Amino acid sequence: MDEYEKIKQGERGAWVSIGSYLVLSALKLIIGYLFLSSALLADGFNNLTDIVASLAVLIGLRISQKPPDKDHPYGHFRAETIAALIASFIMATVGLQVLISAVRSLFEGTEETPGMVAFWVAVAAAICMYVVYRYNDRLARRIDNHALMAAAKDNLSDALVSTGAAVGILGARMGLSWLDAAAAVVVGIIICKTAWGIFYSSTHALTDGFDAGKLLSLRNSIERVQGVQTISDIKARIHGSNVLVDVIVQVDPQMTLIESHRICDEIERKMEKKHNIRSVHVHVEPYMENHKSVKAT
Incomplete structure (x- = not known):
């Protein structure tokens, strides 16, 4: 439906x-x-x-x-x-x-x-x-x-x-x-x-406010996806009865485009299955050891 x-x-x-x-x-x-x-x-x-x-x-x-x-x-x-x-x-x-x-x-x-x-x-x-x-x-x-x-x-x-x-x-x-x-x-x-x-x-x-506890729950779910090294940033907002999520994940820099795309698909599937969120925009960046991740906002 x-x-x-x-x-x-x-x-x-x-x-x-x-x-x-x-x-x-x-x-x-x-x-x-x-x-x-x-x-x-x-x-x-x-x-x-x-x-x-x-x-x-x-x-x-x-x-x-x-x-x-x-x-x-x-x-x-x-x-x-x-x-x-x-x-x-x-x-x-x-x-x-x-x-x-x-x-x-x-x-x-x-x-x-x-x-x-x-x-x-x-x-x-x-x-x-x-x-x-x-x-x-x-x-x-x-x-x-x-x-x-x-x-x-x-x-x-x-x-x-x-x-x-x-x-x-x-x-x-x-x-x-x-x-x-x-x-x-x-x-x-x-x-x-x-x-x-x-x-x-x-x-x-x-005003695009979103519950901090729910945002942390979304972050934890994405971090458990295989291949995700860390999360640089994650945001979410309410759009009627829907939730829109924007997330930046870091992955192995040696990973192929196809493998990175598989991670994006897996994040989208997990968001829909566990949190009933169908609108997820995932941006992939190469993981750097000295890069400090940004907390969820």
């Missing part, structure tokens, strides 16, 4: 999320308003941002399927990362609005008690979103899609948010009227935290 087919399969997960959020957000906002639950209303607004985030992921996946052209020789895979970045801004805006509204409600000391229907809606929503999370998580791992994996994590956070809303509603029903508003505050914090996580990972990828 090539990268484009994997991305196409990833669209199914985005559509499942969008459908679930459309139903749940409408239900939570209506029930939260009718049965006086600040926590359920906050959870409903949270799901509205999730619709936008899932749509952004879907659009990014669609653009990523465009083949390489003269302006994009590496393809359009980073479109999904840009879409996730846009979604993080939207989520942060709504999260702050929910947080401000909930804090205001908490300090105003409302005596309204949410209805029991709001509690059962929150419980059902938590179960539903956990099922969606499990589906998207398995699909993302199977096709190795980072955008869908981020969406799955958002699904899990939504399940936790709904669980918190249910606890707040139940507490308010037991006489702790402030607990419903307190749960709404927690919901706002979780929305902002999720937005920050998506923003950080997206900007890290877009």
Whole structure:
């Protein structure tokens, strides 16, 4: 299965999320308003941002399927990362609005008690979103899609948010009227935290950041390839759901061109088999005894 087919399969997960959020957000906002639950209303607004985030992921996946052209020789895979970045801004805006509204409600000391229907809606929503999370998580791992994996994590956070809303509603029903508003505050914090996580990972990828531990693992794998004397330099960057690796290896200066090419092929095979990396650019240099290798950057 090539990268484009994997991305196409990833669209199914985005559509499942969008459908679930459309139903749940409408239900939570209506029930939260009718049965006086600040926590359920906050959870409903949270799901509205999730619709936008899932749509952004879907659009990014669609653009990523465009083949390489003269302006994009590496393809359009980073479109999904840009879409996730846009979604993080939207989520942060709504999260702050929910947080401000909930804090205001908490300090105003409302005596309204949410209805029991709001509690059962929150419980059902938590179960539903956990099922969606499990589906998207398995699909993302199977096709190795980072955008869908981020969406799955958002699904899990939504399940936790709904669980918190249910606890707040139940507490308010037991006489702790402030607990419903307190749960709404927690919901706002979780929305902002999720937005920050998506923003950080997206900007890290877009600025060619790469995990140092993973880079060391790649270096160790290449060093074990027979014929590689040392590594002069190695770099890696994220391109959508793909990893691009550039490495300079030193080999025996007496080695023939055919033998050097065999080493390059072996490095590429090992990167794909062990690390699922298909884009590796290998540059071969003659090994010199007095040459100091450069550490991975």
